Amino acid sequence: MRSPKQPAKLTMLLLLALLLFCYGVGNVHCSTIHENRVDLQALLDFQQGIASDPQGALSNWNTTTHFCHWNGVNCTTTPPFRVTQLKLSGWNLAGQITSSLGNLTFLAYLDLSGNNFVGPLPVIGHLQQLRHFL
Structure with missing residues (x-):
């Protein structure tokens, strides 16, 4: 028994x-595990537009690390985690800013200053939460 x-x-x-x-x-x-595939894909698409990352700032931008822990990315504190801040200033990134940033609908702070982006700024009209853009 x-x-x-x-x-x-x-x-x-x-x-x-x-x-x-x-x-x-x-x-x-x-x-x-990425609860929010839209924000994940938007960031990965943005990364694809980067032609040069001399300081390796985006080196941890991969699917083995949750996107809320990527360099320069801040998210909401509860699931489903949403990107609220993208702080990529002064990293000498070069390339194009992809329109996928417009899919980060919770983005309130975007700082891309101090980089070498080329081409037109894509339409980011879906960013209704955006309060700071540098």
Whole structure:
């Protein structure tokens, strides 16, 4: 006959295994689940427009790190996380500003000063929260 403690032990072991798996024992990183694919894709599209990043400022802009932890990106504090600030000043980035920035509909602060962007500024009319643009 099984002890009543057996199911509890099994449950604890399964929870421990899941936690270890999520914290990197396996190849999955639970912190990289992106609840907001629109903002993620907008930032990745913006990154594609960057032709030169001499200081490696965007080096952690990849899907193994949650976009709210990327250099220069600030987000809301609760899920689904939305980009509220993009502070990319003084990094000597060169390239074009892609229209995908217009999809960051919670963006309130945008600082692209001190870079070498070329081409026209895309329409960013969907940025109704934007209060500061440098």
